[in-house]
Amino acid sequence: MSATIAGPDGKPRCRWCAAAPEFLAYHDSEWGFPVSDDRRLFEKLCLEGFQSGLSWRTILAKRENFRAAFHHFDFDRIAGFTDTDVTRLLQDQGIVRHRGKIEAVINNARRAQEVVKQHRSLAAYVWRFEPAPDELAPPQTASTSPASILMSKDLKKRGWAFVGPTTVYAFMQAMGLINDHAEGCVVREQAARAREAFQLPE
Structure with missing residues (x-):
């Protein structure tokens, strides 16, 4: 089976983006492009944690609701949440x-x-774990990597929760620490150019 499918414009894209209508825009404009914004990085780590045991489609469909509930993942604000906030969120x-x-x-904030x-910055910490090119498996053939295992262990040592190696690997794929677009996918080259132009956070 081919790793790509034809998109609405006839150009090849990663096969997974055909699984739901909302995946195409996410695939074309977000997934695999490098991110240095602390809130977006924190949001993605949180949403990957929420996805555990569920589908990304479920989480993506609720993403705006999550953003509203968690103050657009401003971790300085979330760090001040109390039991009252937990009760509120359990009713949302x-x-x-x-x-x-x-x-x-709340803990991770x-x-x-x-x-x-x-x-x-959170970005400076996260990008320390960017894997070297020779550490990467062929696109979309792995669910963990040495880098995701290392980052997961370090986060857990720091007290983070819901940050297993698979969750961290999905985070790395989405936030552009690796370019896991399929060979032949039209967006793979765009993501590669974005990575070349990306300035590592200091």
Whole structure:
């Protein structure tokens, strides 16, 4: 089976983006493009945690609701959440109402503040784990990597929750730490150019 399918414009794209109508825009404009914005990085780590045991389609469909519920993933604000906020979020039908995952976001917000104190930004910390090209498996053939295992272990040591190696690998794929677009996908070259122009956070 080919790793690509023809998009609406006839150009090849990763096969997975045909699984749901909303995947195409996400694939074409977000997935695999490098990100250095702390809020977007934190958001993605949180949403990947919420996805655990669910589909990305479910999370993507609720993403705007998650953003509203968690103040657009401003971790400085989330770090101040209390039990009252947990109760509020457990009653919010627009998000995934899972106590452990909600509490993990609040915990991880506080851990993110600690990372920023040590590394000046979450981005500077995250991009330390960018894998070398020779460490990468062929596109879309792996669900973990040495780099994702290393980052997962480090995050857990720092007290983060819902950050297993598979979750971290999906985060790395989405945030452009690796370019996992299929060979032949029209967006693979665009993501590669974006990575070449990307300035690593200091």
